[in-house]
Structure formats: C-alpha cells, structure tokens
Amino acid sequence: MQVDLDHIFKVAKEAAERSQCRYNVSCVLVDKRGDVVSIGINHWSSNRPKMGRRTVHAELDAIRGIKKMKESNLYAFIYRCGAGGATRNINCCDACKSLLRAYGIEKIFYMTENEEWVRA
Ligand SMILES: [Zn+2]
Secondary structure: OOOOOHHHHHHHHEEEEEOOOOOOOEEEEEEOOOOOOEEEEEEEEEOOOHHHHOOEEEEHHHHHHOOOOOOOOOOEEEEEHHHHHHHEOOOOHHHHHHHHHHHHOOOOEEOOOOEEEOOO
C-alpha cells in the first residue's frame, strides 16, 4: 500500500470536523497510488420532511462522490471525531459495509481512538 496514512488521517479529520451530526464521521476513498478519490461526511438528509430527518452515512456520501466507476480496488478510511476534536472509535455499520463491498471496496480501515488505522 502506497498510501500516506498520516496524510489520510489529516484529510479525514478535517472532513469529519465539518459534520453537523452528533457523531462526526468521515469516509475517505483512496486509490492504489494513494490519491484521494472521494471524501464523504455524514449529514442530515434534507428532502424528506415527512419521513423525519435521517442521517446519510459518510460511506454513502463518499460513494456518491466517485466520478468514474472504473476505479476499483479502492481503500476506505473511516474516521470519527468527538467533542473537542478528540478521535473516537468508529465501526462501519453493516449496511455501509455491504455498500462498500458492492462497489468492490474490500479494504476498509478504521481509525481507533489511539489514532491507529486498523483493518476491518
Ligand atoms: Zn453506515
């Protein structure tokens, strides 16, 4: 893996800090060369008031941001920022894990609260 993990951490943290949700989560998709392909953050859905507000997960937001689907073998890095900018443990929910796998993204990493990326 040619990915600069410190760089991805910085990108993921900056993205998560933009989230307006109670849990501030980001998902950064990276290609084999280590280039960032898409950045997603969790956010409230806005267009279904009858259904109540829903959280759009960061992973789905990141998938939406992929420009060309010929990208394959992407890595997904998932990060959660807590109060005051502290890093919190995060796991990908089952729905998002299935979604990422459906897009051929098998390599999923989480940032732990000890600030280490671990493979899902
Ligand atoms: Zn999810």
